[in-house]
Amino acid sequence: MKGTDVTGLTVELDDLHRHYGDVRALDGLTLHLEPGELVALLGPSGCGKTTALRILAGLDIATSGEVRVGGKDLTRVPANKRDMGMVFQAYSLFPHLTVVDNVAFGLKLRGRGGAERRRRAHEMLELVGLSEHASRYPRQLSGGQQQRVALARALAIEPSVLLLDEPLSALDAKVRVQLRDEIRRIQLDVGTTTLFVTHDQEEALAVADRVGVMSDGRLEQLATPAALYSSPATPFVGAFVGLSNRIPASVSAGTATVLGQPIPVLPGSAADTGVALVRPEAVSVAASESGAATVVAVSFRGPVSQVTVDIEGTLVIAQVASGIALALEPGQRVSVSVDPAPVLVVAD
Numbered sequence: 001m002k003g004t005d006v007t008g009l010t011v012e013l014d015d016l017h018r019h020y021g022d023v024r025a026l027d028g029l030t031l032h033l034e035p036g037e038l039v040a041l042l043g044p045s046g047c048g049k050t051t052a053l054r055i056l057a058g059l060d061i062a063t064s065g066e067v068r069v070g071g072k073d074l075t076r077v078p079a080n081k082r083d084m085g086m087v088f089q090a091y092s093l094f095p096h097l098t099v100v101d102n103v104a105f106g107l108k109l110r111g112r113g114g115a116e117r118r119r120r121a122h123e124m125l126e127l128v129g130l131s132e133h134a135s136r137y138p139r140q141l142s143g144g145q146q147q148r149v150a151l152a153r154a155l156a157i158e159p160s161v162l163l164l165d166e167p168l169s170a171l172d173a174k175v176r177v178q179l180r181d182e183i184r185r186i187q188l189d190v191g192t193t194t195l196f197v198t199h200d201q202e203e204a205l206a207v208a209d210r211v212g213v214m215s216d217g218r219l220e221q222l223a224t225p226a227a228l229y230s231s232p233a234t235p236f237v238g239a240f241v242g243l244s245n246r247i248p249a250s251v252s253a254g255t256a257t258v259l260g261q262p263i264p265v266l267p268g269s270a271a272d273t274g275v276a277l278v279r280p281e282a283v284s285v286a287a288s289e290s291g292a293a294t295v296v297a298v299s300f301r302g303p304v305s306q307v308t309v310d311i312e313g314t315l316v317i318a319q320v321a322s323g324i325a326l327a328l329e330p331g332q333r334v335s336v337s338v339d340p341a342p343v344l345v346v347a348d
């Protein structure tokens with residue numbers, strides 16, 4: 001079922017600053033979302049993600065900078081005139097209203113008639129798979145179901161933008177993954193431009209068209225999950241997204257020498273020596289009497305396992321097929337090689 005006929009609008013945050021006394025919560029944040037796009041804003045605690053979302057929502061006002069949606073300047077437009085749907089971490093449903101009345105609430109505020117409200121609310125409940133729970137109260141639902149109601153309520157008003165602030169944080173791991181995938185399915189279905197704030201990288205990479213990584217109130221990189229992972233633009237992104245080994249490297253003419261192997265470097269790399277950020281899955285190990293490395297530990301992780309090796313004092317983690325990993329033992333000599341995919345080399 002198609003939830004609405006909304007065609008997504010562009011969202012533009014331009015050079016946003018937000019100062020709280022000496023704290024620069026936002027320090028020149030520029031972020032543009034394409035129509036219908038889901039962008040996840042990812043970053044460590046305190047980097048300014050929530051501040052950015054609140055300013056887009058109109059719940060906070062930027063010290064300077066501009067907010068535009070569909071090309072229209074909303075910088076000074078109050079929150080209740082911005083037409084945005086929001087879902088927060090805490091289930092913010094009205095406890096004394098049934099599920100269907102919760103979903104219809106925003107439509108009532110907008111003066112829609114009873115029949116239209118009911119039709120639309122039931123449509124939204126169908127979209128999130130909760131039709132059969134329409135007459136329950138929030139306390140009679142699980143946490144995951146309550147967040148689905150919150151999502152249905154946010155979408156019922158056909159918002160121009162959907163804002164999700166850590167909507168899955170309060171849920172247990174399994175429900176998180178289910179609801180994450182469901183949010184994405186529904187977002188693709190309704191086509192609403194969406195900003196999804198999270199501190200969970202796996203969540204951001206799994207759900208978004210593009211991920212914006214923030215640090216200290218600024219955007220470090222905005223890229224597709226695959227590009228972010230394979231081509232981090234800054235040392236911060238390289239270290240923050242995914243697990244990376246730090247292997248000493250020397251750089252010359254765009255090529256790094258890592259464990260004796262030539263590997264192309266990504267733009268933004270250090271010019272001479274530093275450490276290469278190498279993904280565990282780019283490292284291979286093979287049993288070899290004459291190998292330069294020693295196995296330190298083997299850790300079973302399902303179909304692929306982790307092997308930690310010591311190469312002349314540097315500990316390196318390799319992610320390898322469990323069939324290979326489980327044949328290795330601590331103390332065993334191994335040879336190590338690195339996949340020649342480009343790496344970022346950062347200052348040590």
Ligand SMILES: Nc1ncnc2c1ncn2[C@@H]1O[C@H](COP(=O)(O)OP(=O)(O)OP(=O)(O)O)[C@@H](O)[C@H]1O
Pocket residue numbers: 020023024025043044045046047048049050051052199
């Ligand atoms: N109302 C406020 N008054 C003073 N400082 C604030 C206020 N709101 C946010 N800050 C500060 O601004 C910075 C950014 O906060 P923000 O909540 O946007 O970060 P965040 O990335 O969402 O973090 P988290 O993941 O922990 O929620 C932090 O240093 C925070 O302490």
